[in-house]
Amino acid sequence: MDLYYLPASAPCRAVIMTAEALGIQLNKKFLDLFAGAHLKPEYLKLNPQHTVPTLVDNGFAIWESRAIIVYLAEKYGKNDNSLYPQCPKKRALINQRLYFDSGTLYQAFFDAYVLKYLFQKPIDAEKVKKIDSAFEFLNTFLENQTYVAGDALTLADLSLLATVSSYEVAEYDFSKYANVARWYENLKKTAPGWEENWAGCLEYKKLLSK
Incomplete structure (x- = not known):
């Protein structure tokens, strides 16, 4: 899955640490906000709010880091995963x-x-x-x-x-x-x-x- 990100961004780093904790391999795509890459039409189709991070999982695009990490834990975490328990x-x-x-x-x-x-x-x-x-x-x-x-x-x-x-x-x-x-x-x-x-x-x- 693809992660559009900026290394300096705290929300992006939260997603990266979560993926590491879950054993998920991310295809990290650096998005140069300073060059306006987040405003290009192809990116706006993925995320009309043009923010980072944005995750694309088999065609499904989701942004906002806390939504992303919950999605990753719910989809790829084990049922007894303490990162986001079932309780x-x-x-x-x-x-x-x-x-x-x-x-x-x-x-x-x-x-x-x-x-x-x-x-x-x-x-x-x-x-x-x-x-x-x-x-x-x-x-x-x-x-x-x-x-x-x-x-x-x-x-x-x-x-x-x-x-x-x-x-x-x-x-x-x-x-x-x-x-x-x-x-x-x-x-x-x-x-x-x-x-x-x-x-x-x-x-x-x-x-x-x-």
Whole structure:
């Protein structure tokens, strides 16, 4: 299956780590957003919102990283796969954490660091406050827990890991959130696909330094 992606993108990296965890081989297609590749007619046919990542599986196109990783786990994961278990309550918790990542933690990153890079918008105190608040929530989720949504690695950990590692290269200091720091150090050593995720983070760091 094809994955249209940009290595620096946290959502793209979440998909790559999920595929690694599931043992799925991706045909990765670099999409040069800076050259307008996402606006070409052939790409718009796949994804009219012209975002990355976009997954094409045997003619079926899906975008939005959290939707992609759930699709991959549901279609290719084993019935007892802890990444996205069959239990409705466990799935509900994982989904909540995924929505938290999308709408709170990653959104705060986008509003601060991505908009600063794209439009030279300053990171004001209000944006920093939203980031701090998001990390406080994540720290609470991880109280007395190794993982964010139960007792095993799940899709939520991988998605949040892609986001938190982006904060690291953006030089946001989250060390004061002890539970987050502990969780992060553990996943850096154990998460499938971490090395490729970190390589993408370093690409992003180069962009931020321009």
